[in-house]
Amino acid sequence: MQKMTAQQISDKIIKKSGINIFENSRKRHIIQYRSLLIHILRDKLNMRWVSIAMFFKANDKNMTEASIIHSYDHFPIYQEQDKNLKQMLEEFNFKPIDIDVLDKIHYLNNKIKNLTQKLEKYEKIA
Numbered sequence: 001m002q003k004m005t006a007q008q009i010s011d012k013i014i015k016k017s018g019i020n021i022f023e024n025s026r027k028r029h030i031i032q033y034r035s036l037l038i039h040i041l042r043d044k045l046n047m048r049w050v051s052i053a054m055f056f057k058a059n060d061k062n063m064t065e066a067s068i069i070h071s072y073d074h075f076p077i078y079q080e081q082d083k084n085l086k087q088m089l090e091e092f093n094f095k096p097i098d099i100d101v102l103d104k105i106h107y108l109n110n111k112i113k114n115l116t117q118k119l120e121k122y123e124k125i126a
Helices: 006-017 028-043 049-058 065-081 083-090 099-125
Strands: none
Touching (some): 006 028, 006 083, 028 049, 049 065
16 A cells, blocks of 8 residues: 555545544543544654644644544554444555665765855865
8 A cells, every 4th residue: 555644544544434533522532533543643653742732732732742642542442342443454464664764864065065056165265
């Protein structure tokens, strides 16, 4: 299966379940499908906790990293309560991508850009 973005994954979960996982609610079915998304983002996309929190904030759902970790830790329980979660999880069977490598590339590109600017500055002085 092709690699998917976090937004594509959340859109697919919302479409298949009919549940708005970004709704500010503590209803069990919403919490369970939100936990599914967190589980996929962490295990399949290798997203960091802070990145997951920023993703939720970008979708108008404020969640702390602690809330996200709590939801992630409870996913096995939710999966036992709702068999549809396990079935939906199996639909996301793509290989994980390494977000840390992308972060390192972005960091190194910025470092090169900054060093190039400093070098040009010193060349003007000399």
